[in-house]
Amino acid sequence: MTDLPPLFHPLTIRDLEFPSRIVISPMDTYTADEGVPNDWHFAHYSKFAMGRPGAVIVEATGVSRQGRITNGCMGIYAPEHIEGFRRITDFMKYNGVPCGLQIGHGGRKSSTQRPWDGSGPLTRANIDAGEEAWEPWGPSAVPLSEGWAIPKAMGQAEIDLVRGEFAQAAVNAVAAGFDFVEIHMAHGYLLQSFVSPISNQRNDSYGGDLQGRMRFPLEVAEVVRAAIPEGMPLFARISCEDGMEGGWTLEDSVVFAAELKARGIDVVDCSSGGNSPKGATNANLKRGPGYQVPYAERLRAEVGVKTQAVGLIREPEFANRVIAEGRADLVAIGRQALVDPFWPLHAVQHFDIDPDFKRWPHQYTWWLEKWDKGIKASQRAAAE
Numbered sequence: 240m241t242d243l244p245p246l247f248h249p250l251t252i253r254d255l256e257f258p259s260r261i262v263i264s265p266m267d268t269y270t271a272d273e274g275v276p277n278d279w280h281f282a283h284y285s286k287f288a289m290g291r292p293g294a295v296i297v298e299a300t301g302v303s304r305q306g307r308i309t310n311g312c313m314g315i316y317a318p319e320h321i322e323g324f325r326r327i328t329d330f331m332k333y334n335g336v337p338c339g340l341q342i343g344h345g346g347r348k349s350s351t352q353r354p355w356d357g358s359g360p361l362t363r364a365n366i367d368a369g370e371e372a373w374e375p376w377g378p379s380a381v382p383l384s385e386g387w388a389i390p391k392a393m394g395q396a397e398i399d400l401v402r403g404e405f406a407q408a409a410v411n412a413v414a415a416g417f418d419f420v421e422i423h424m425a426h427g428y429l430l431q432s433f434v435s436p437i438s439n440q441r442n443d444s445y446g447g448d449l450q451g452r453m454r455f456p457l458e459v460a461e462v463v464r465a466a467i468p469e470g471m472p473l474f475a476r477i478s479c480e481d482g483m484e485g486g487w488t489l490e491d492s493v494v495f496a497a498e499l500k501a502r503g504i505d506v507v508d509c510s511s512g513g514n515s516p517k518g519a520t521n522a523n524l525k526r527g528p529g530y531q532v533p534y535a536e537r538l539r540a541e542v543g544v545k546t547q548a549v550g551l552i553r554e555p556e557f558a559n560r561v562i563a564e565g566r567a568d569l570v571a572i573g574r575q576a577l578v579d580p581f582w583p584l585h586a587v588q589h590f591d592i593d594p595d596f597k598r599w600p601h602q603y604t605w606w607l608e609k610w611d612k613g614i615k616a617s618q619r620a621a622a623e
């Protein structure tokens with residue numbers, strides 16, 4: 240193992256072994272009907288399973304019907320969801336790939352358009368075309384931006400309800416065969432909108448100072464931790480900063496990550512932004528390879544919590560360096576995996592650590608080994 244590049248060192252968290260440090264990032268595909276996974280989801284996630292990453296995190300999935308972001312988002316609040324996901328988790332297990340579910344609530348960004356329709360609030364034309372609009376909830380009656388729906392400011396009853404829905408969603412995820420859970424606390428959705436002073440303008444015990452604003456997400460972390468088996472890892476994706484004047488900062492995230500860790504969160508998945516219509520990640524951050532890695536590095540160093548880095552991690556050498564240099568424990572691959580679902584195995588090839596193709600699906604191994612030998616022999620002959 241010591242000869243293996245650190246990107247391929249297994250990592251054990253609680254009772255689960257991640258065979259490598261490569262995680263397929265949660266990516267919503269907005270293609271469900273009433274939250275139920277269908278053939279699209281099975282085929283889409285099966286590609287990733289065959290690419291043999293260290294884990295796959297299935298896209299943002301609503302803890303309630305009301306908590307879905309769009310009409311096309313999946314849910315984990317009814318028996319048909321549990322049943323629908325089983326096909327996906329069974330195939331992940333067949334391939335030996337740990338699979339997590341990202342559970343979330345859209346908050347004031349619920350009842351919106353799919354990205355390819357504009358990512359904005361649903362319009363009359365969308366509704367006439369069959370989309371259903373519903374009332375979004377949030378910490379305060381503050382819309383995301385001008386022209387967006389004013390969310391209902393959640394009272395104690397709604398807070399209690401949604402907390403319970405997160406716990407039940409986690410129970411359902413376990414029943415659906417997931418190996419771990421990620422709580423979506425990022426990108427301007429409900430839980431992130433509670434921590435950020437831009438969206439949380441409450442003056443009760445769920446608002447005000449940092450402790451008050453963190454209270455609801457931390458309560459959710461507690462109930463989800465209690466709802467899943469002790470040996471099951473629990474991740475939380477956070478927005479490490481809003482990137483907006485007067486917003487949530489990286490210093491706040493250091494405090495938040497420590498509190499999450501104290502409540503049994505094993506991995507903090509370090510993203511940013513989303514609390515404005517300007518896009519999912521901190522709009523002010525200069526884009527470049529691994530542009531959010533410094534977040535993962537800082538939280539890992541200062542809090543001593545395991546972290547996952549994400550954002551334009553595309554090259555195997557770069558991904559390996561992030562792990563080798565101790566900047567993060569896991570790297571999440573997003574769009575690059577859409578382009579190349581076999582990215583983890585191509586990274587294996589890049590480092591030339593599997594000459595016999597043993598890491599590939601065994602149905603391919605026999606053929607690829609001989610194919611590769613033949614190619615190399617003909618290349619040698621051509622060079623002579």
Ligand SMILES: Cc1cc2nc3c(=O)[nH]c(=O)nc-3n(C[C@H](O)[C@H](O)[C@H](O)COP(=O)(O)O)c2cc1C
Nearest residue numbers: 264265266267298299549550551552572573574575
């Ligand atoms: C199609 C698509 C859907 C996404 N959906 C989610 C999601 O469901 N949950 C989430 O936390 N992030 C989501 N993201 C953000 C990605 O997980 C990732 O953080 C982002 O794309 C940056 O990584 P990348 O440069 O490797 O793509 C999505 C990104 C894309 C491209």
